[in-house]
Amino acid sequence: MIDLNSNSHPHLDRLKLVRDTIIIIAITLLSLLLALYFDLSEQFYQWSRLAEKYQADELLFPLLSLSLCLIWFSWRRYSEAKKESHANTNLLSENRLLIQNMTENQEHERLFICQELHDVFAQHLTSLRTQAELIQAISSTENSLLIDTSQKIINNVDTLHAVTRSLLKSLRPPLLEFGVALAIEDLVTQWQHAHKTIQCQLEFHGIEPDLTEEELLTLYRTVQEGLSNISRHTQANHVNIDLYFPPHQDQDSANLTLKIINDGAVNLDIHPVKNGLGLIGIRERASMLNGHFNITPYPPDSTKLQLDFPLQTLGKPS
Secondary structure, X not given: OEEOOOOOOHHHHHHHHHHHHHHHHHHHHHHHHHHHHHOHHHHHHHHXXXXXXXXXXXXXXXHHHHHHHHXXXXXXXXXXXXXXXHHHHHHHHHHHHHXXXXXXXXXXXXXXXXXXXXXXXXXXXXXXXXXXHHHHHHOOOOOHHHHHHHHHXXXXXXHHHXXXXXXXXXXXXXXXXXXXXXXXXXXXXXXXXXXXXXXXXXXXXXXXXXXXXXXXXXXXXXXXXXXXXXXXXXXXXXXXXXXXXXXXXXXXXXXXXXXXXXXXXXXXXXXXXXXXXXXXXXXXXXXXXXXXXXXXXXXXXXXXXXXXXXXXXXXXOO
């Protein structure tokens, strides 16, 4: 199992502390019972008397000193390890905050680029196409070279329009304005057209609630990154995507769950997770929503990518 969440669990630490304390007390009581039953003090005294010429009866105090020194040594190593762990925890928190800020800035930059492409670049392309059509309209039919050149300009403008629309979909899906279901359905359809050998089944369970901007983007980017990793790092033949909306939208603690299961587990190892920033970004998006993101084996030979997070909009007055 590859767990992409590094959240600490204080209650587990307390349970471990209680468990270790009970073990220490049990061992101490057991040693006391054994000493009482076998008269270990007398046994040690008799044994030490046999080797009195070697001063064996004086071993008790050196052994006691050695025990105290080992306790001090262990405490020193524990203190150093605790300081290092605290420093690593602070560094991890800073790194996660940095990645979260980078993710937010990335979305802002994507939105800015989309606005520029739509409001500036696309408008100039439309104007250029209109002017080329006007040249065709006012040119005489005998000037075939000018007409052909104008048609080539129109064709090139149409190509740039198609590329611009594709970039706009990738940077900021316009269908997100109408809900995550439509946006993911369109994403899966486009991905299926590009990967015809892979059968992809998409199902929505429940009724889609009102989602925040962060929740919409997290769901969409998770499906986008999951499909991208499946096409690049596996030889899957089937992909199942299930999005579970909460059954009762009036519950404050309702969770939303996304599952992506593919049968290409043979070639899916930990290297994409370690080296790819996409899945790390998904983990940080889930963390910002107080959720969890993990990748686990799915019997018999599949892999499951799962995202869970509590909905922020439930229980809020409209």
